[in-house]
Amino acid sequence: MNKYLWRRLALCVSVLGFLQLGGCALTTPASDSSGPSAHTNSLAPDSAPRRTPAFTTFHGDFLLLQLVRLPERFRETPYGIIDRDSELEAIWPGFHSYDGGSVSMPSVDFADQLIVFVRNTQFYNRIHLGTVNIIEGKGEIVTMETRSALPLIDKASFAMMVLNRKDVSQLRFGDQWLALPQ
Numbered sequence: 001m002n003k004y005l006w007r008r009l010a011l012c013v014s015v016l017g018f019l020q021l022g023g024c025a026l027t028t029p030a031s032d033s034s035g036p037s038a039h040t041n042s043l044a045p046d047s048a049p050r051r052t053p054a055f056t057t058f059h060g061d062f063l064l065l066q067l068v069r070l071p072e073r074f075r076e077t078p079y080g081i082i083d084r085d086s087e088l089e090a091i092w093p094g095f096h097s098y099d100g101g102s103v104s105m106p107s108v109d110f111a112d113q114l115i116v117f118v119r120n121t122q123f124y125n126r127i128h129l130g131t132v133n134i135i136e137g138k139g140e141i142v143t144m145e146t147r148s149a150l151p152l153i154d155k156a157s158f159a160m161m162v163l164n165r166k167d168v169s170q171l172r173f174g175d176q177w178l179a180l181p182q
Contacts, residue, residue: 056106057129059098062119062158066094074117079173082115082160083181095158098126106162113162114180116141116171120156123149127159132168138177139168 067075069091074080082088085108092105108115118127118141130142143159171178 056162058095058103058106058160059126059128060103060158061096061098061100061155062091063094063096063155064152065154066091069094076121077173078121079116079118079178081171081178081180082117083110085110088115095160108162112165114165115160115162117158117160118143118173119158120152122152124152124155125149125157127157129159129161132161132163132171134168137167137169138172139170140172 071080071082071087082091088105088108095103097103116129118129120127125146125148128144130144132139132141134140141161145157165180165182169180169182171180
């Protein structure tokens with residue numbers, strides 16, 4: 001019997017367990033009281049977080065040379081929003097699926113919807129957006145990210161989600177709150 005069989009079996013079970021859980025939260029506990037904490041039940045003990053399904057999610061790579069196409073206020077951050085047609089049209093040429101193919105640009109009604117995005121800023125790790133937990137209009141995005149620790153060379157992983165504007169007024173990214181335009 002292979003002496004490493006038990007190690008391989010334990011590793012397989014661990015990986016399968018992680019995949020079954022679906023992912024981890026992008027956020028960390030906030031140090032201020034301007035919004036809900038990571039323990040959302042402590043904010044409103046008698047109301048559970050409401051999960052809002054995304055209309056559409058896109059996951060892929062964004063070319064680093066195209067970062068100048070992002071809205072200026074989000075070029076240095078690992079997150080951001082796109083709330084105008086002109087912003088979406090500007091960034092879309094830099095976005096590609098993970099296999100390198102092009103993806104057709106979605107039709108988004110920016111009067112009622114907006115796009116939230118997350119991306120790598122230090123290491124290349126694939127990012128997938130899950131859902132948004134919302135309590136009293138304040139949302140927390142749930143994501144899953146690999147941990148490869150490969151340096152960013154020519155591309156960053158980039159994920160986008162289309163949300164209803166009426167569902168959420170603020171989003172939490174780490175310890176930062178981002179007020180969304182209405």
